[in-house]
Amino acid sequence: MPVTDTLKTAADLKLAGFPDNQAKVLAEKFEETATAVSEDLKSFISRELKELRLEMDRKLGELRVELHSSLRDQTFKMMAVLIAALSLAVAIIKLFPNAH
DSSP states (O other), X not given: OOSSOHHHHHHHHHHTTOOHHHHHHHHHHHHHHHHHHHHHHXXXXXXXXXXXXXXHHHHHHHHHHHHHHXXXXXXXXXXXXXXXXXXXXXXXXXXXXXXX
């Protein structure tokens, strides 16, 4: 698929004073250059996106590990609080057996 309109570019060059053959050659070279730059840019963007995806996957993996560790720690702390509360309740019941 052409990147530029070669015929329009050649016509514009003719209007600017270029001879017919020079205008056609320049228009073709503009198209070749634009196509090459376009392909280089697509390749560059593709590589950069691939690197960004890899980096994001790595960072997400690190976040998953950190989140898992944090949730595990919070679960242990919550269990410790529940055990302490239950132990306190049992101790109170044993200290004051006739209070109910």
